[in-house]
Amino acid sequence: MGIYRLMVVVVMGMLMTGALVAETTKIVFVAGKDSHGPVAHEHTRGNILLAAALKASGLDVETVTVAGGWPKDNAVFEGAKTVVIFCDGGGRHVLNPHVEFYDTLAAKGVGLVCLHYGVETTKGPKTGEKFIEYMGGYFEPHWSVNPHWTAEFKTFPDHPIANGVKPFAVNDEWYFHMRFAPEMKGVTPILTAIAPEATMKRKDGAHSGNPAVRKAVAAGVPQHVAWAFERDNGGRGFGFTGGHYHKNWENDDFRKTVLNAIVWTAKLDVPKGGVKSKTPNTERPAAK
Numbered sequence: 001m002g003i004y005r006l007m008v009v010v011v012m013g014m015l016m017t018g019a020l021v022a023e024t025t026k027i028v029f030v031a032g033k034d035s036h037g038p039v040a041h042e043h044t045r046g047n048i049l050l051a052a053a054l055k056a057s058g059l060d061v062e063t064v065t066v067a068g069g070w071p072k073d074n075a076v077f078e079g080a081k082t083v084v085i086f087c088d089g090g091g092r093h094v095l096n097p098h099v100e101f102y103d104t105l106a107a108k109g110v111g112l113v114c115l116h117y118g119v120e121t122t123k124g125p126k127t128g129e130k131f132i133e134y135m136g137g138y139f140e141p142h143w144s145v146n147p148h149w150t151a152e153f154k155t156f157p158d159h160p161i162a163n164g165v166k167p168f169a170v171n172d173e174w175y176f177h178m179r180f181a182p183e184m185k186g187v188t189p190i191l192t193a194i195a196p197e198a199t200m201k202r203k204d205g206a207h208s209g210n211p212a213v214r215k216a217v218a219a220g221v222p223q224h225v226a227w228a229f230e231r232d233n234g235g236r237g238f239g240f241t242g243g244h245y246h247k248n249w250e251n252d253d254f255r256k257t258v259l260n261a262i263v264w265t266a267k268l269d270v271p272k273g274g275v276k277s278k279t280p281n282t283e284r285p286a287a288k
Helices: 003-017 043-055 096-107 128-135 211-218 246-250 252-265
Strands: 025-031 061-066 080-086 111-115 149-153 168-172 187-193 223-230 236-240
Touching: 025 043, 043 061, 043 080, 043 246, 043 252, 080 096, 080 252, 096 128, 111 128, 111 252, 128 223, 128 236, 149 187, 168 252, 187 252, 223 252, 236 252, 246 252
Parallel strands: 025 061, 025 080, 080 111, 111 236
Antiparallel strands: 149 168, 187 223, 223 236
16 A cells, blocks of 8 residues: 555544544633622623624634532533633632632643633632732732723734724723732733723722722823733633623623633634624513
């Protein structure tokens, strides 16, 4: 048998066994319990919306959505390329009790995306420092703040997550003054805006203000409210502080930023124009 015919036989055999078939990329969405009524912190509906957009994008992805908190069986994460968490944060963060398990995923290069309140955890080596290890930064109480304001995003970095994203402005509970990895190692800011003085109108507190953030805002220091992170082992993370209002997913560039990020953390190529998706209707169906 000639070498050419041998190669053909080998390739045909691989095709028949599926060895050359592209592997579908599995993305697991974990939603905490909804906590703010029907218009805000709609973790489950938000994840379902994002998962549906990815499925309709034409990308070869498999999405799994878990509602109500961390899954009872960790087997759901088998084969996952990235995990998207949308939940209440601080001491109630769904990942806090499962950091040791996620360590095993991170060691395999599985990505992590945390949305809105999900970027906040408690300070310390078992949580806060782990979040920095996973996604390069987090909301640290008494350092970071959570005011409602209209952030204007005018420029974007040369990064796949910014593919196709155009300048936009959205009113949201944009957290800022994150605690990032030392010297921003591995961190690439994706959405950055100047926080107005009005964001500092509250008294100092765990989420409302502190001398360091007041000084930064007074000086007009740009604040990063979404960022990408590349770990030393090649794993990827993304933090996005917007998402308080469910209706904001109707903003095409707001939504595209997050969809691009999910794809990027799963180590898929982000389309040149970004992940395409139809503008969703976020209104709840009328009660019958």
